[in-house]
Amino acid sequence: MRLGDSINQLAKWLSLGRVINMPELKNVPQLPIWTDENRFSLEQRARAYLDVNCGHCHIKGGDAYNTGLFLDYDVKIPSHLGIDKAPVSAGGGAGGLDFDVVPGDAKHSILLYRMNSVEPGTAMPELARSIIHKEGVDLIRQWIDNMPSKK
Incomplete structure (x- = not known):
């Protein structure tokens, strides 16, 4: 090809x-096409993006299985998606933040923090990445910020 x-x-x-x-x-x-705003919802696009870019590790049996964060597209349980879930193995990579995903508050969500970093030990995905995928980070920021806040 x-x-x-x-x-x-x-x-x-x-x-x-x-x-x-x-x-x-x-x-x-x-999976939905993560860039196709006309045919797919923000939720569908964000979940597809996470599946393709993160789900290979964050899946039952994957390298990040111990985190309890599962990002394959078919996950339905909110805590498995990181919603209001405290990290179990992020260590310093959590940036002092308390939850993987804080609904309505992307800037306090570990998921976005790690996607928006190139620092070893913090950056996710951790392999073959030396730049931040700004479009992907923006999509996940929008997805988290548009979740109903529990405040």
Whole structure:
């Protein structure tokens, strides 16, 4: 595939023999497109972004399983999404903040704090990242700030 090609990655891998026994594409679930404000809600887009960028570790069985923060798209339990959940393993990476996600208050949410850092031990995701993804941080900030506050 060349830069600029537009083909479904699964279809391409299937054609190359890199995947086998795949169901028909129409039966493969798809996440919302995190940049598509016209077709998907802020909640859907933020959750899809977190799944793709964080869910590989923050999932049952993943490297961040011990945190109790699960960011795969299908999670329904608010505390598993970090809502009003105290961190269990962030240490100094929590920036002195008390909860992973504070509804209506992104600036006091550890999730956003860690996404908005490049400092080793604080920055999330921690691998292969030397810059802040400003569009992603802005999306998650909007999502948290738009949650109903409990105040």
